Every structure is written in C-alpha cells, then in structure tokens.
Amino acid sequence: MRRKLVVGNWKMHGSLAQNKALLEALIPNLAVLKQADYAVCVPYPYLFQAQSLLQGTNISWGAQNLAKHEIGAYTGEVSADMLKEFGASYVIVGHSERSTAYCESDANIAAKFVSAQRVGITPVLCVGETLQERESGLRERVLAAQLDAILNSVGAEVFTKAVVAYEPVWAIGTGFSATPDQAQSAHEFIRARIGALHSEAADKVRILYGGSVKPSNASQLFAMQDIDGGLIGRGSLNANDFEGICRAANN
Numbered sequence: 001m002r003r004k005l006v007v008g009n010w011k012m013h014g015s016l017a018q019n020k021a022l023l024e025a026l027i028p029n030l031a032v033l034k035q036a037d038y039a040v041c042v043p044y045p046y047l048f049q050a051q052s053l054l055q056g057t058n059i060s061w062g063a064q065n066l067a068k069h070e071i072g073a074y075t076g077e078v079s080a081d082m083l084k085e086f087g088a089s090y091v092i093v094g095h096s097e098r099s100t101a102y103c104e105s106d107a108n109i110a111a112k113f114v115s116a117q118r119v120g121i122t123p124v125l126c127v128g129e130t131l132q133e134r135e136s137g138l139r140e141r142v143l144a145a146q147l148d149a150i151l152n153s154v155g156a157e158v159f160t161k162a163v164v165a166y167e168p169v170w171a172i173g174t175g176f177s178a179t180p181d182q183a184q185s186a187h188e189f190i191r192a193r194i195g196a197l198h199s200e201a202a203d204k205v206r207i208l209y210g211g212s213v214k215p216s217n218a219s220q221l222f223a224m225q226d227i228d229g230g231l232i233g234r235g236s237l238n239a240n241d242f243e244g245i246c247r248a249a250n251n
C-alpha cells in the first residue's frame with residue numbers, strides 16, 4: 001500500500017508574515033493526521049523560515065525548482081546541495097509554468113531530476129498535456145514523451161525514490177479539475193509506462209494529481225486506485241483549504 005502524499009506548491013506567493021500565520025495554523029491541525037505525508041514547496045527565500053517553523057513537525061518542506069549543475073558560475077541558480085542544507089525533502093521539477101515560460105527542455109528536466117536524487121532530495125516530476133493536446137487525442141503520447149525523457153536517460157529504477165505529479169495544464173489554476181476517472185486513466189497510464197520497465201518502481205512511485213484540487217473534490221480524486229495524493233496550488237495558500245485536502249488523504 002502506498003502512503004498518500006499531499007504537497008503544497010505555493011508558487012510565487014507568500015511573505016514572512018503570511019507564511020508564519022499559514023504554517024502556525026497548519027502545524028497543530030496536521031499533527032493529528034498520521035496516515036499520510038504532507039509537504040510545502042516554498043519560494044527559495046522562505047526555505048529558512050520553513051525549516052525553522054517545520055522542524056520536528058509532520059510537515060516536510062521543499063523547493064519549486066533547482067539547478068541542473070552541481071556548482072559554478074550560474075548566476076541566479078540554486079543547487080541541490082544548497083536545498084539540502086536547508087533541509088528540503090522535495091523539489092518540484094518540470095512544472096508546466098516553468099517549462100512554458102522559461103522554455104525548459106526535457107533534457108534539462110531530466111538533469112534536474114538527477115541532481116535532486118544525487119543529494120537525497122525526492123524530485124516531484126510534473127507531467128501533463130495542454131488542452132489542445134488533449135483535444136487532439138495526444139494525451140498519452142505527451143505523457144509518454146515526458147516520462148521517457150527520464151526513463152531513457154536514467155532508467156526506471158529511479159522512480160523508486162521519486163514522485164510523479166500528473167498536472168493537466170488545462171486544470172491548473174482554472175477551477176476545472178480533471179474528473180476522478182480522467183485522472184485515474186492518466187495515472188494508470190503513467191504507472192504502466194514505468195511498470196513496463198521496472199515493476200517495483202511502478203508499485204512504489206507515488207503519483208499525485210494536480211490541477212484545481214479543493215477540499216470539495218479531494219476525497220473523490222484520492223479514492224481512485226492510482227491517485228496517491230495531490231500537488232496543490234491555490235488550495236495550499238489557505239490553512240483551512242489545505243487542511244481539508246490533507247484530511248481527505250488521511251484515510
């Protein structure tokens with residue numbers, strides 16, 4: 001049985017005061033939810049604050065991106081080792097908001113995935129199709145290509161220590177979530193693609209759903225066989241909403 005995981009992706013939101021209020025509200029309320037794992041991926045400047053407030057709680061923390069290089073003259077980049085120093089457990093790689101806006105290639109995403117694992121940080125690899133791709137019947141082809149960027153370069157075993165997030169681009173920030181059946185079929189496809197190469201990795205990898213998850217739809221989504229939790233944007237910025245989503249995972 002895979003343990004469910006709920007990860008908040010704060011994106012470029014927050015302030016020292018807002019984060020403190022949010023985390024201090026979440027800490028006692030999530031402490032009693034012992035059946036699942038919880039994390040928040042915060043903007044870089046707040047990693048130290050997350051580490052200070054969340055140390056010793058059942059909420060892990062992480063970042064939303066990292067450099068593919070280990071060290072060097074890469075202005076503006078943040079390395080996996082730096083994240084590790086701030087206690088990051090997770091890092092999001094390949095989020096569509098980055099791959100579109102900053103033209104991240106599959107090869108870059110694969111290199112970042114490897115960088116995270118090198119220091120023992122769990123990468124949360126985002127995959128998902130656009131509306132146009134979905135309407136053209138290309139969903140599975142797109143998901144396969146995104147997964148193959150990792151599978152073909154570093155193999156399938158790496159997914160024993162990784163998380164995949166299925167984030168259909170058309171559901172991100174739109175209020176329109178995929179239905180549980182739509183999400184389940186994508187998750188099943190992702191697991192099968194990994195399973196064709198490594199059955200243990202397919203069994204172990206947690207596949208999160210992301211895209212307009214709310215307290216009102218989380219339970220139905222998380223009840224599906226291959227949905228192991230969620231990657232939550234807006235719903236992670238409000239303590240009541242995030243707690244509601246975490247409760248839905250705590251079964």
Ligand SMILES: O=C(CO)COP(=O)(O)O
Pocket residue numbers: 009095167171172173174175210211212213231232233234235
């Ligand atoms: O992009 C997402 C999480 O990474 C999803 O965002 P929303 O939950 O705001 O739709």
